[in-house]
Amino acid sequence: MAEGESVKLFVGQVPKNMTESQLLAMFKEFAIVDEVNIIKDKATRASRGCCFVICPSREEADKAVDACHNKKTLPGV
Numbered sequence: 233m234a235e236g237e238s239v240k241l242f243v244g245q246v247p248k249n250m251t252e253s254q255l256l257a258m259f260k261e262f263a264i265v266d267e268v269n270i271i272k273d274k275a276t277r278a279s280r281g282c283c284f285v286i287c288p289s290r291e292e293a294d295k296a297v298d299a300c301h302n303k304k305t306l307p308g309v
Contacts, residue, residue, distance in 0.1 A: 238266060239293035241285045246270070247306050248279040259285050262299035263292040 246255065255268045267286040270279050287293040 237289070239287050239290050241287065241293055241296060242282065243285055243300075244282045245306065246279070246281050246283050248281050250279075250306065252283070255283060255285070259296055259300075263295035264288055265292070265296070 243255075250270075252268045252270055255270070256265055259265045259268065264287060265285055266288050268283055269286070270283045272278060273280055285293075285296060287296060
């Protein structure tokens, strides 16, 4: 992966009532995050309980993973 390429992380077990802005604020505590995209049902547009977090570099993505993977549980999951 070339330097400066963004990294897209898949995040599961996201409460269906959380918004993209809430998730963005949470992940920004641990790393630089460019964008959060909640995966939604095509028909109902309801959250499917997962999202993608886009970080500007592998280093920032690794910070987010290290801080959250198997360490942080979101309420209501």
